[in-house]
Amino acid sequence: AQKVTQAQTEISVVEKEDVTLDCVYETRDTTYYLFWYKQPPSGELVFLIRRNSFDEQNEISGRYSWNFQKSTSSFNFTITASQVVDSAVYFCALSETTMEYGNKLVFGAGTILRVKS
């Protein structure tokens, strides 16, 4: 069975600090996708990144970066120079890749990030 673990329930940082959100996953699939979503207080889910299991290259997008390590089944997310607007719940998710299922996602429990000014 697929499983996503986000061990950090809540993290509080002061603005401009760097923060890393951890994500560990379990799957028997050899091909899969990993995602990060941001959920601000308004509730909608904002897509941040999708990464397939064959692409272990780390990615950087502005202040955001992701470290995918297949050997440890981890897909960690780092925010550099955090800002108050980064305060939200962040979810890591895993999906099967069969076209039949499309985007059936298994979510982690989420990590609440609080950035204080």
Add this chain to the structure above:
Amino acid sequence: GAVVSQHPSRVICKSGTSVKIECRSLDFQATTMFWYRQFPKQSLMLMATSNEGSKATYEQGVEKDKFLINHASLTLSTLTVTSAHPEDSSFYICSARDLDRNTEAFFGQGTRLTVV
């Protein structure tokens, strides 16, 4: 880009009534849509897979007679919470993926249901 629209964003209803939530893909056709439920301060749990033109596939433990799903067209799926009770109060959110363009999953804005 692809957008999924969900309506209403908030609804308050009385116990025993039914509530319908709509999920629309605005610029792509979605043969499959997904309905998730999120309890306060918890993660999203998949409730069911909505399939255009056929019956929905429900996850274990989800009452299909309680949560009716209809996917009547390629751009619209509806979730009806029948005979709602206070324990059905939750955040419901749908998602769809543009398979033709192999996009990521797009989520609707979510519906916060409060049953009083």
